[in-house]
Amino acid sequence: MSLPRRSALRKSDVRETNERLLLNIIRQNVGVSRADLARITGFSPSSVTFVVNRMIRDGLLTEAPSDAPAQVGRRPLILRLRPESLFAVGVEITRSEARIACAGLDGRISKLRTLPRQQDHHVFLVRVRDAIRAMAGKNSDGRLLGVGVSLAGTINRATGYVVAAENLGWVGVDVGQVLSDGLAAPFYYENDAKLSALAERWCCEPGSKPLDNFVFLTLSPGLGTGVVIEGRLFHGSTGEASEFGHTSLVPDGRRCVCGSAGCWEEYASQRALERLYSEKRGDPCPQPCVDADVIIRLARNGDSMALEVLRETASYLGAGCANLNAAFNPEAIIVGDYLASAWDLMEDAVWSSLRLRAPNRYLNHLRIAPSRHGRDSALMGALALVLSTFFTGSGQNTGNGTALQPATAQRRA
Ligand SMILES: [Zn+2]
Structure with missing residues (x-):
């Protein structure tokens, strides 16, 4: 070569x-x-x-x-x-819905549409594609920079092929082929936890200093992690790195959707939280009947069982965070989803669990904080994927740290 x-x-x-x-x-x-x-x-x-x-x-x-x-x-x-001079479309596909958003160069969402999930994935994806086309507009005069798509699970980032997204029930689904059909704009695909990390770094207020070394923890419905090392998203050799939700935490523990047992996800994800509450309450149904938001609301109203479930889950969260801290020495672990909503209720229990596993000298540098974008993190990340590619020439450069350095230019095809 x-x-x-x-x-x-x-x-x-x-x-x-x-x-x-x-x-x-x-x-x-x-x-x-x-x-x-x-x-x-x-x-x-x-x-x-x-x-x-x-x-x-x-x-x-x-x-x-x-x-x-x-x-x-x-x-x-x-x-x-002039934010309106160019725009990006972002798409977030979750277990329950798809959200399609439009944002200008400043990353602020100007239009948002939500579509409920349908059982037939092809029918569902065709509806999402139609919504993307409507958002892109027939008369955008070349102002559309591209479409960023957030997907759960293991995906091919170049094509949008979902290798396996167990929490969506998708294995071998060619999402990219359906979504991009008939639209000339470039498409970018990324895992939802990695995009949440990208949003945390890219979508900051002007003048603020972004994090260079951190882990983003997503919890809905499974547990995902996006790792940023020295300002760049970590992908590993085939893009599947940082699947900490499927690292084993409990020997011979609960059977996981990935096929293993005792995975962190089975003890600390939103699905695990809801299941634990249902089990303690003795619900007869096989699926969790109580949503995490309801459990948090009950806990705020003093419900002892809800508080106990949050504390027990927080203990597992702390154990996993101790592993993240040992692996990456991050300056921060940023938490999303139900943990961000209930951080004031769970913070002490998470830190107690962490301190059981690591002396303070290994924790003094570490901050754990709720995400700045709440439940919009992955959607903001999908928009940021397009915008960061435009501004820096590389979607993998997570942004603000390049302020005083020449960006590496790489023309889009
Ligand atoms: Zn697993």
Whole structure:
């Protein structure tokens, strides 16, 4: 394999790289002027002016006096993105529904549609495809950057083929082929837990510092983890890394949907929480009858059984978090789903369990916190997958940490 010759790098590639680099800095920071861009990038003022003028002409940016009063003389001119100039579509497919959303360059959702899950997966996916087409619009004039899709389980990220998503009941389902049929826009696919991690890092307020080393914990209906190491999502050799829900926690424990036994997921996921409550209550039905939200509400009202179930589940959560801490030395574990909703009720029990397993000297650096996007994490991640690919040239670069570095440009096909 030979490396491309330097001369093979086209002028348009360089121009696009420079544009995206400047756009990304403007996205990440509040009140950026042309002089700031020159200082941050090291580009000459004339180069910055050339690129910025072109982006203003193309409708990607506006330039207006700062809202802040000037210290001396005129107020400086500040550059801002025009979020509506381009847009992304994000899709989240879960056990109960599909959500299809549209967002501009700032990542804020402007349209949202929800479709209930149907038994026949092909019929269901065709309805999702129709909703994507409607969201993309016939007259978007090339403003659609792409479609990001969040899927549970083990998937082929290039094609959207679901190898196995046991919690959806899907094995060998070609989701990508159905969804992308007839739509020319690029499609991007990723596991839901990894996308939740991407959203946590990418969708921050401008000016805030994103996490570089952390684990995102999803709990509905199964237990998933998205791991970010030194600013990048960790995929492993075949994209299936960080399936911590299926690491064995209890020898000869409960049989898991993956075929193993004693997996963490069987003790700490939302499904496990609901099942434990049903078992303690002696429900006759084989499926959990009480939703996690109801259990949390009961616990808040002082229901002793609900509190006991949350504490018992928290103990398993802490045990698994001790394993995550030992494996990755993360600065944070960000929790989603029911644990984010009930964090105030479960925090002490999670930490007690953690401290039983790791001395404080191994925990002092660690923070555990609810996610910033709540139950929208995977959907926001699906949008962020498209937007991060546009801004940095690579969906795998999780974003804000590139603020002061040239982005690696990689043109989309
Ligand atoms: Zn398992």
